[in-house]
Amino acid sequence: NPRREQRQMFFDMVEGYGIPLITKSWKTFRPDLWESDEKEWRDEYGKEIRRLTKPxxxxxGILAGYMLWMDDETCREYDMLNLHPALPNGPKGTWQEVIWQLIREGADRQGAMLHLCTxxxxxxxxxxxxxxxxxxxxYDGLWEDLEAKLEDRTLEDIARTEGVDEPLFKKIREDGAKRELPLIVETIRSFADGxxxxxxxxxxVGGKRLDTAFDLSEEVDRSLGE
Known part of the structure; x- marks a missing residue:
């Protein structure tokens, strides 16, 4: 199982650095409650996570790859960041929905952000x-190719038939995905460095409240050698 092997590699790395490792599988936690009341299950799971991490x-906190909604009390008690594959003023939804919306709007920029869990x-x-x-x-050639396809097809048809393999879509996804981990790293570094x-x-930031998100584009591009 490749995922199990990757997970074990991560566990070994954490322990190798002498960092306390705490795990709690959501799949095995109260499956009976998950089936009957998802909100109550989420509250109970959050309570257990807080109990384990409180000492x-x-x-x-960084929710990396956590594909479930966090319970309200944990959001209030802990400062946790969640990754979203769009700019702060960009589309909502999954990364697929975000990219198709950008294409639909004829956008000029894309990105990724970490927002506070609430x-x-x-x-x-x-x-x-x-x-x-x-x-x-x-990019320009890919936009032109898409425009040519749109002369006799709708964007919805292209999305349905080509999906994530549509060249412009694929390019946007690749350039966004490769920035996600560096953004997480540079964000943690910014907090660690004060x-x-x-x-x-x-x-x-600098002792003052920042009303807009903190731009780490330069740091992320530098880490990618761009």
């Missing part, structure tokens, strides 16, 4: 982000 203290799902304030152009070299912090669920 260590949490300055910042009880109101996907409504937390954006904290950090990175962006990149989806025009110019490597450049930014969270106070009362607000982003503080």
């Amino acid at each position: 260590y203290g949490i300055d910042l 009880p109101e799902w996907d409504r937390g304030a954006p904290l950090t982000y990175c962006g990149f152009s989806i025009r110019g070299e490597g 450049r930014v912090r969270i106070q009362d669920k607000q982003l503080i």
Whole structure:
């Protein structure tokens, strides 16, 4: 099982650095409750996670690959960031929905952001982000090819038949996906170095509250050698 092997590699790496490793499988936690009341299950699972992590203290949580909704109390008690594959003012939804919406709008830029987890799902304030152009070299020809296809087909038909293999879609996804991990790393670095912090669920930079997300595009591009 490749996923199991990757998970074990991650566990080994964490323990190799001497970092406490805590695991709690959601798949095996109260399956009876999951079937009958998903919200109550989420509350109970969150309570168990808080019990397990409380002895260590949490300055910042990153929901990396966590595809479930977090319970309200954990969102209130911990400062946690969630990755979203769009710019702060970009589309909502899954990465597939985001990219098709960008194409539909004829957008010029795409990116990724980390936003604060709140009880109101996907409504937390954006904290950090990175962006990149989806025009110019490597892109203009793909936009032109798409325009040619749209002369006798709808975008919905192209999305249905070509899906994630549509060349423009694929290029946007590749350039966005490769920035997601560097964005997480640079965000953690910014918090660890004291450049930014969270106070009362607000982003503080240089001792002042920042009303917009903190732009890490330069740092992310540098880490990619761009």
